Amino acid sequence: MDAGQALAELTEISSQIDFALIFDARGELVEATLADREGAESVAFGAAALLACTTRAGGSERGEPIQVELTYPEGSLLFVLQDGLRIVALTSPDPIAGLAFFELRACLRKLTDAKPRLHRLAALKERLGAKTSGSGPSSPATQEGSNDQA
Numbered sequence: 001m002d003a004g005q006a007l008a009e010l011t012e013i014s015s016q017i018d019f020a021l022i023f024d025a026r027g028e029l030v031e032a033t034l035a036d037r038e039g040a041e042s043v044a045f046g047a048a049a050l051l052a053c054t055t056r057a058g059g060s061e062r063g064e065p066i067q068v069e070l071t072y073p074e075g076s077l078l079f080v081l082q083d084g085l086r087i088v089a090l091t092s093p094d095p096i097a098g099l100a101f102f103e104l105r106a107c108l109r110k111l112t113d114a115k116p117r118l119h120r121l122a123a124l125k126e127r128l129g130a131k132t133s134g135s136g137p138s139s140p141a142t143q144e145g146s147n148d149q150a
Contacts, residue, residue, distance in 0.1 A: 003031035020089035083112040
């Protein structure tokens with residue numbers, strides 16, 4: 001699943017999220033629900049800087065935070081970090097933070113879980129290709145490779 005699809009599903013299922021964007025540790029925007037790309041890039045850069053400050057404030061021995069919530073009268077900013085990606089979302093006032101954090105983690109998981117499967121599939125194809133390319137049509141390796149396809 002790509003980042004755009006993951007964010008579309010997130011905003012569809014969560015009525016408390018006004019906007020969300022996904023970015024990396026350097027603040028490079030991956031995808032956003034905001035139409036203004038330049039504004040979204042600015043928010044991503046600022047969010048990465050804020051998360052770097054929380055890491056320094058908490059002490060480098062603790063590492064990066066897993067999640068951060070900033071609460072304002074008009075709503076909350078929620079941040080989740082997972083496997084090299086970050087997501088920030090603006091919520092409506094008084095969100096059910098536990099549920100919103102769960103939804104944000106699930107959104108990132110859709111992206112990070114897809115990567116290992118693609119790597120495993122490529123490795124499997126490579127192994128099968130190596131088995132079939134170096135042997136004749138009646139060799140056990142070729143027969144074994146064709147039986148593994150399920």
